Amino acid sequence: MDAGWSRRTVARAVEGVVKRRKHIVLVGLDGSGKTTVLMRLKYGCYVATTPTIGFNHEKVWGGGFRWSCWDVGGGDRLRGLWSSYTRATDGIVFVVDSAAPQDIMEEARVELARVIKMSRASSFQLNLPPPPLLVLANFQDQPWARSAQNVAASLGLCETLGSLWAVAPICALTGEGLDQALAMLRTLIDKVRADARKRERIGRDRWR
Ligand SMILES: Nc1nc2c(ncn2[C@@H]2O[C@H](COP(=O)(O)OP(=O)(O)OP(=O)(O)O)[C@@H](O)[C@H]2O)c(=O)[nH]1
């Protein structure tokens, strides 16, 4: 086989893998702005929403990358469905109303802890690394909105979570911060993959 051709083929295959559309899931309490985020990514403008009964799915661009994006309703009767969407996903996006009262933040903290626990359990079963978590601290247009650091503290996020995570301040009404947030998520997804490959290599070398 011609060495030049084979290098080109390999390069194309690698490019295809790198450019592959990543699968992400938007979860979070009802009214936190998940569908508004999805619509803004899809249409580049504000679209009025109604509460999601079930889910929405769109292929979108954001932060310079392609995404296959699932938005699952956050009403309390729908939260049981979240785990079927977060199973084997590339990234979990938890959307929060940063301007919500403390009791709603506490409810979000409990639901997020459940999402992380279920996701870690299914990743373990599937022998996959746990997907990274991006928290979108939405409603930043509200004067009393919590900062990203404050949202992280309210949700109990800490270094020992066991999954890579980040919090990004956004406003889904205007789209401010969304591109930076998705670029950040892509960095986390790539890091999870790179770490997993490194662990695999170390494991293989140990058995040689
Ligand atoms: N002021 C403000 N309003 C927002 C923002 N994001 C969303 N909203 C509004 O919040 C309301 C709820 O938004 P949705 O996107 O429907 O919320 P959701 O998370 O999809 O809710 P469910 O489908 O019930 O889970 C809508 O009236 C949005 O216009 C924001 O950043 N700022």
Ligand SMILES: [Mg+2]
């Ligand atoms: Mg919705």
